[in-house]
Amino acid sequence: MRPGARGTLWWRALAWVALATVFTATHWPNLQLDLPMRGSDKVLHAVAFMMLALVWWPTGFIRSVPLFALAAAAWSILDEALQALPIVHRHAGVEDAVANLCGILIATLVIIAMRQDPRAPGHAVRALSWRMVIDRPQAWMACAASSALGAMAGGVILVTAQSMLRQPIKPMHSALIGATLGIAVALHATIVVLMRSMEARVRAQRCCTTCGAPGVHGPACAGCGALVPEATWITPISRSLGGVPDRHWVRVGLVPVGIAGVVLVMIMGASIALSIRRDPVLQPYLGPEVDPGMRLVLDAVALAVAASVGLWWSRRAAQRIRARESFECLACGHDLRGAQRESGVGCCSECAEPFRADPVGAARQEG
Ligand SMILES: [Zn+2]
Numbered sequence: 498m499r500p501g502a503r504g505t506l507w508w509r510a511l512a513w514v515a516l517a518t519v520f521t522a523t524h525w526p527n528l529q530l531d532l533p534m535r536g537s538d539k540v541l542h543a544v545a546f547m548m549l550a551l552v553w554w555p556t557g558f559i560r561s562v563p564l565f566a567l568a569a570a571a572w573s574i575l576d577e578a579l580q581a582l583p584i585v586h587r588h589a590g591v592e593d594a595v596a597n598l599c600g601i602l603i604a605t606l607v608i609i610a611m612r613q614d615p616r617a618p619g620h621a622v623r624a625l626s627w628r629m630v631i632d633r634p635q636a637w638m639a640c641a642a643s644s645a646l647g648a649m650a651g652g653v654i655l656v657t658a659q660s661m662l663r664q665p666i667k668p669m670h671s672a673l674i675g676a677t678l679g680i681a682v683a684l685h686a687t688i689v690v691l692m693r694s695m696e697a698r699v700r701a702q703r704c705c706t707t708c709g710a711p712g713v714h715g716p717a718c719a720g721c722g723a724l725v726p727e728a729t730w731i732t733p734i735s736r737s738l739g740g741v742p743d744r745h746w747v748r749v750g751l752v753p754v755g756i757a758g759v760v761l762v763m764i765m766g767a768s769i770a771l772s773i774r775r776d777p778v779l780q781p782y783l784g785p786e787v788d789p790g791m792r793l794v795l796d797a798v799a800l801a802v803a804a805s806v807g808l809w810w811s812r813r814a815a816q817r818i819r820a821r822e823s824f825e826c827l828a829c830g831h832d833l834r835g836a837q838r839e840s841g842v843g844c845c846s847e848c849a850e851p852f853r854a855d856p857v858g859a860a861r862q863e864g
């Protein structure tokens with residue numbers, strides 16, 4: 498079995514369960530939620546559809562991000578429209594549909610942000626490690642356990658924190674936000690740990706990046722015949738800054754954060770300008786009378802947009818720096834044009850940092 502095949506099946510099962518759960522919740526006849534504040538259900542809508550999109554993306558049924566976003570948006574609108582059916586005794590609302598779309602927009606931005614550059618060093622090893630991680634039931638159990646703990650811890654922390662405020666927010670609201678943040682932090686930490694140990698194993702055993710069979714020595718895998726270039730085994734210099742050394746922190750770190758800040762200020766300015774104009778169509782979303790739940794959803798969208806613009810900028814800067822990998826040592830800046838190369842890999846004569854002689858070609862071969 499190819500690495501990732503079993504994991505994808507489990508992932509698809511999870512996606513269908515999530516879809517059934519959200520559909521049941523949105524179509525439960527006459528569901529009355531005892532919500533602590535006006536508009537809290539908008540937050541629930543956004544969170545539910547964001548999670549749904551994030552769970553469905555890795556199933557691989559749709560591989561193009563724009564198509565996936567369109568399909569998810571269409572589903573969310575259909576889900577809301579079906580609530581207008583008399584038998585379910587629910588009501589379909591434009592604002593609920595907008596909240597659903599906001600959730601999907603945030604999920605799409607997260608998906609774009611998480612996408613890996615196939616030309617980045619170590620991408621083939623990372624991709625194989627991911628497929629091998631999701632194949633292991635222990636990894637799923639570790640993620641489930643850490644999510645549960647993260648949700649509890651995040652919920653308790655935020656409920657406690659808000660009770661100390663001078664104007665406390667509603668406990669259920671902060672529990673929901675705290676649990677969501679707690680799950681995100683715990684899952685991220687767990688996946689980072691799982692991926693690190695798996696990557697170390699893949700490198701130590703020199704696993705074929707196509708079929709996962711260990712013990713690849715030479716230009717091709719003995720099992721499946723796939724090309725495995727020597728450059729596959731180069732360890733990326735830095736994981737923290739998009740695969741470029743820390744000395745580029747201004748271009749790859751500071752400038753993108755500034756850009757994200759500028760975008761956030763522009764969005765805030767635009768929303769203030771629009772709320773002053775008091776356009777009747779925009780009244781439910783802008784201005785002082787907006788219900789607090791909807792405002793929270795829109796704020797989350799603004800933050801997600803600003804963060805993803807910053808991330809996009811940072812990745813583009815890192816790509817440009819890495820494009821010079823075969824001319825200039827990424828670690829010390831030494832000129833590599835005269836350096837020795839052997840089967841697509843060389844070493845800097847100044848600092849001994851390994852480099853890929855033909856990063857684009859290496860990425861093409863790595864797949
Ligand atoms: Zn192979």
Ligand SMILES: [Zn+2]
Nearest residue numbers: 826829845848
């Ligand atoms: Zn060097």
